[in-house]
Amino acid sequence: MDQLPSSFSESDDPSDSGAPRSTASFARTQVSQWPDGERPWQKLLSVGPSALSDAEVLSVLIGRGTRLSKEIVTSVDIGRELLRRFETPAGISDRPVLELTRIPGIGKQTAARLTAAIELGRRIDSGRAGSRVQVCNPEDVAGVYGPLMRDLKSEIFKIVFLNTANVIIGDETVSEGGLSAAIVEPRAIFRSAIGRNAAAIIALHNHPSGNPEPSRADVKITRQIASAGEVMGIPLHDHLIIAGTSHTSLAERGVFS
Known part of the structure; x- marks a missing residue:
């Protein structure tokens, strides 16, 4: 020793x-x-x-x-x-x-x-210790998931499932990647959303580099998920990038409608 x-x-x-x-x-x-x-x-x-x-x-x-x-x-x-x-x-x-x-x-x-x-x-910091949380804007989502994701060393992609009142009813890590990117499969996302009887979803992933700017790959997968959500009747409300203590909302950026 x-x-x-x-x-x-x-x-x-x-x-x-x-x-x-x-x-x-x-x-x-x-x-x-x-x-x-x-x-x-x-x-x-x-x-x-x-x-x-x-x-x-x-x-x-x-x-x-x-x-x-x-x-x-x-x-x-x-x-x-x-x-x-x-x-x-x-x-x-x-x-x-x-x-x-x-x-x-x-x-x-x-x-x-x-x-x-x-x-x-x-x-406890995320406000998720045994309670269900209603999220009404990107700041609410970042307040819940930022503490859980900001210190991670590899990139993960999560989907948050919401009911009709925008209350979080669950979440799931759908992909884990290296520091560069995570691979996300829209079919797996909506399979889980249907299984949980979700009315809407929010996507979020972290940037271990601390850079909150979306990459072209981030924009592409966001549009793919949003399009699939329209077909499935389970809309994508937002896609957040968690980068340290900051975050970026792709909905606010106008990446998808």
Whole structure:
């Protein structure tokens, strides 16, 4: 097992500037042996999660530390190492589960727990945590799906299914591609739409490059889906491109009528 780097210390956590300095004195003892009020989970319960540094929040999710080369490594230490390697919590969210297991002290279960917590945050941020959402404009759609798609490293193409009141009744990823483009089959889209009894659909895909401008391929597939929707009686309301925190509506661009 790899040893922790010698730079693995209090200063490596960029979020710790506001953390109690007394925590540093306990950096090499088990968290369970820290005085009351210093343990991250106790601090969370007593004063709330906003009082925790990024490393301490990660520590609560990590749960237990480990021992490497006869040295105790606390869960806070492991949280700091995550931040040292990936810089920010957002940087951690971009990483596959197996990459997180390369951090000393993080096994598959801990990596899965971290990833699940990040995904839950995305879903809460998107407003889709267990509720059905009505969408009336491109901003509504981007507000729901932007948090779920903006950090993806490969391009995916989703179809959102709507009822007659423009309430989202489901969605489906119909294609996954590389960073360049995704291949979309209109027949598969409307097969799913009919199966879900959708009254209308919205298409959306992400641009991992961060460029919100539609490509010629984007325009072409949009017109193909819109034409097929007219024939099927299931109109395409819009096609959104999610690019980082921005988005582009092809309906607003007049790409299809």
